[in-house]
Amino acid sequence: MRPPLRQTFLTPLIHENPVTLQILGICSALAVTTSLDTALTMSVSLTVVLVLSAAAISLIRQHIPVSIRLIVQILIVASLVIVIDQVLQAYLFDISQRLSVFVSLITTNCLVLGRTESFARSNPVLPSVVDAAGNGFGYSLILVVIGSIREIFGKGSLMGWPVLPTVETGGWYTPLNLMLLAPSAFFLLGLAVWAIRTILPEQAEPLSHQPPDHPEAAE
Amino acid sequence: MIRGLWSRETVALVLVLAMAPLAATWLMAMRGDGLLRLLSALAVVYGWQLIFLMIRAQPPSLAGIVTALAIAMLAPTGLGPVAFVLGASFGVVIGELVFGGWGRNILHPATVAVAFLGFGYPAAPWPDLAIPAAWGALGTLVVALAFGLYSMRLIGGAAIALTFAALAGLPVLDPFVAPAILAPMALLVCDPVTSASTQSGRWGQGLLYGGLVALFLGAWTSASALQVALSAALLANLAAPLLDELALLAWRSRRRRHHG
Numbered sequence: 311m312r313p314p315l316r317q318t319f320l321t322p323l324i325h326e327n328p329v330t331l332q333i334l335g336i337c338s339a340l341a342v343t344t345s346l347d348t349a350l351t352m353s354v355s356l357t358v359v360l361v362l363s364a365a366a367i368s369l370i371r372q373h374i375p376v377s378i379r380l381i382v383q384i385l386i387v388a389s390l391v392i393v394i395d396q397v398l399q400a401y402l403f404d405i406s407q408r409l410s411v412f413v414s415l416i417t418t419n420c421l422v423l424g425r426t427e428s429f430a431r432s433n434p435v436l437p438s439v440v441d442a443a444g445n446g447f448g449y450s451l452i453l454v455v456i457g458s459i460r461e462i463f464g465k466g467s468l469m470g471w472p473v474l475p476t477v478e479t480g481g482w483y484t485p486l487n488l489m490l491l492a493p494s495a496f497f498l499l500g501l502a503v504w505a506i507r508t509i510l511p512e513q514a515e516p517l518s519h520q521p522p523d524h525p526e527a528a529e
Numbered sequence: 530m531i532r533g534l535w536s537r538e539t540v541a542l543v544l545v546l547a548m549a550p551l552a553a554t555w556l557m558a559m560r561g562d563g564l565l566r567l568l569s570a571l572a573v574v575y576g577w578q579l580i581f582l583m584i585r586a587q588p589p590s591l592a593g594i595v596t597a598l599a600i601a602m603l604a605p606t607g608l609g610p611v612a613f614v615l616g617a618s619f620g621v622v623i624g625e626l627v628f629g630g631w632g633r634n635i636l637h638p639a640t641v642a643v644a645f646l647g648f649g650y651p652a653a654p655w656p657d658l659a660i661p662a663a664w665g666a667l668g669t670l671v672v673a674l675a676f677g678l679y680s681m682r683l684i685g686g687a688a689i690a691l692t693f694a695a696l697a698g699l700p701v702l703d704p705f706v707a708p709a710i711l712a713p714m715a716l717l718v719c720d721p722v723t724s725a726s727t728q729s730g731r732w733g734q735g736l737l738y739g740g741l742v743a744l745f746l747g748a749w750t751s752a753s754a755l756q757v758a759l760s761a762a763l764l765a766n767l768a769a770p771l772l773d774e775l776a777l778l779a780w781r782s783r784r785r786r787h788h789g
Contacts, residue, residue, distance in 0.1 A: 484612060488649035497623065504627075 312433070315440050322444040324510075328421045329452040330503045331513055335421040338412050339453055340495040346469050349457025350450075351405050355394045355413055357446030360422050363387045364430040364442035371431050383426050388417045421449060456498050464489030537632050540721065541591035543676050550668030551715055552598055554661040563601065569610070570597035573617040581626045590631035592722075596621065599639030599716040602662075603759060604646050605653035616646035636766050637723045639716065644763050647756070655755045658708035666711035670719070679719040682728060686735020687714060694743035701746070709754035710742055713762045725769040727776035734772055738765040 312318075328334045335356075342352040366386050367374070374382050395413050398406040406413065416422060425445050430438040461467060463486045466474040475481020488494050507514045556563050574597045578589035600617050608616075620642020625634040646653070673679040691710065695701040701710065718724065718738050725734040741761035749757060 482609075484609065484650060486612070486615075486649045487651055488645065491648065493648075497619075 312437060315437060318437055319440045319444040322441070322448040323451060324448070324506065325513075327448045327452065327506070328424070328445050329449055329499070330506050332424070334424055335419050335449055336499070338415065338419060339449075339456065339499065340492050342409055342412050343453055343457040343460050343495055344464065344490050345461040346454065346457040347405060348408055349453040351398065351402065352409060352412060353446075353450030353453045355398065356416055356419065356422070357443065357450060359387065359390045359394055359416050360425060360442045360446045361439055362390050363422060363426055364438040365435055366390075367426045368430040368433060368435045368438035371433075374431070379431065380423075380427070383423060383431075384417065387422050387426070391417045421445065452499075452502065455502070456495060459498055460489045460494060464494075538591055540678065541595075541631065544673065544678055544721070545591050545594045547669050547672040547676065547678065548595055548598055548716075550672070551602075551662065551665035551712065554665030555602055555658070555712075558659040558661060566601040566604075566613075567597060569613065570601040570617055573597075573614055574600075574621050577618060577621045577626060578630075581630070587626065587630045592631040593621075595716065595720075596625070596637075596639045596642075599637070600642050602658070602712060602716065603639065603643050603656070603755065605643075605650060606656045607653050608646065608650060612646065612650060616642045616649065619645045632722055634722060635770065637717045637720050640723075640759075640763050640766050643759055647759065655753045655759075657705065657753075658712055658755065660704045660708055663704075663708035663711045666708065666715040669715040670711075673715075673719065678721050680721075680724065680731045680735075682731040683719055683724055683735040684714075686732045686737075687718070687739040688735075690736050690739025690743060694739065694746065697743070699743055699746045701743075703754075706746070706754040710758045713755070713758045714738065717759075717762045718765055723766055723769060725772045725776075727773045727780075729779070730769065730772040730776040733776070734765050734769055737768055737772070738762065741765065 313321075322328060326332070329336065329339055338352060338356075342348045363383070363386050367383055370382075391414060394416070395406070398409070398413060425442055429441045433441070458468060461469075462473055466472060466476040466481070466483050466485050472479070474483035476483050476485055552567075556567070559566075571594065574593040575589065578587075578593055581587040582589055597617075600620065604613065604616060620638045620640075624636050624638035624641030625631060628634045647655075670679060670684060674681060674684065691701050700706050718734070725731045738761050741764055742758055745752065745757040745761060746754075752760070
């Protein structure tokens with residue numbers, strides 16, 4: 311029995327978030343989150359590609375031979391990515407330059423192929439689209455949160471608008487340069503995973519080994 | 530190390546006492562400014578230890594005093610209180626407390642804090658250490674060595690590399706450079722928890738620290754002396770598990786050759 315559509319949509323937002331639980335799509339989450347506008351553009355692009363490819367693959371799921379299904383899926387995803395890339399270059403040229411290769415790399419984003427392979431391939435169109443949208447929004451949620459934090463603390467602005475007046479413009483805030491370097495996205499993502507698993511302990515993985523019986527003699 | 534008198538906290542206590550010469554010489558040069566930095570670093574370190582004690586039942590450690598001293602001495606100057614607290618918190622929490630407290634950390638929390646502040650605020654100037662701090666650091670090294678906390682091999686390796694650097698004409702003994710090399714060594718590099726724990730790994734780590742200091746002194750002319758030494762300390766700290774792994778690998782292959 312398939313779960314209700316509402317649940318299919320809501321579960322991937324936090325409970326089975328593709329980034330913080332399944333740790334998928336990390337490369338782009340690290341690369342495009344230095345500012346909120348690139349993170350938003352990337353989120354929208356990925357969600358659109360994910361929803362459309364899930365719909366297309368679900369529509370023809372009865373006709374895809376099992377032996378070449380990955381090739382067919384990648385072909386569909388890649389065609390959609392090319393379309394999105396061209397749209398961005400036509401209407402948002404500046405942002406598409408800053409996103410550089412990462413929009414094209416949606417083709418190889420584990421998240422897209424993961425959803426089409428594990429869900430859209432074996433479910434009707436409507437649940438597939440809802441599942442794809444849920445996962446797209448789950449990915450977007452993390453990207454937008456990390457992108458906002460990195461832009462606010464790294465540049466003192468949000469979407470290019472000044473939020474914290476920086477020292478260069480006569481304010482009081484010294485931008486934290488580390489936020490613009492890739493490691494900060496690792497830290498923030500790690501802290502986010504930590505926070506979520508503290509609130510939802512069922513997400514935590516079992517210990518790989520047991521601590522010794524007598525931890526410290528002194529105490 | 531739980532043998533008779535030696536528990537984690539007696540080791541930490543002796544380590545704190547060994548820091549006395551370094552702390553005293555530094556405080557005498559810095560006066561009120563240094564004391565303020567030390568007290569605020571102590572407040573941050575023990576604030577977080579208290580939070581982890583309450584939430585995770587992690588016993589606090591006296592070694593937090595060493596961490597606070599290292600952060601106060603080595604962190605860039607001219608930062609606002611927000612940046613200082615942020616950097617110290619990052620080092621203490623991400624560098625030490627999330628791993629289960631002192632004794633289970635991989636990197637020295639003060640190294641993490643100083644690296645965070647150094648990368649985060651690249652324009653902030655690094656502090657200058659006065660020459661008495663070099664003698665203080667030597668005193669600390671001798672005391673910690675005498676109590677068996679610091680490794681003779683690690684210090685020997687660093688001394689060999691730095692002697693060669695001095696012979697090659699690098700300003701190792703310059704009164705502004707010598708304290709900048711010795712203080713991070715006494716505070717961070719030799720730390721018994723995060724330094725290499727195999728005999729040849731210790732030689733390797735000492736040689737690596739001294740060698741990196743020499744390399745950076747020669748090739749990285751835009752950096753200040755303390756920045757050079759702290760970068761070398763960070764890299765040597767990161768390399769410690771690798772050096773241990775290589776030492777174990779060599780030991781295992783030697784055993785296989787001899788005993789089949």
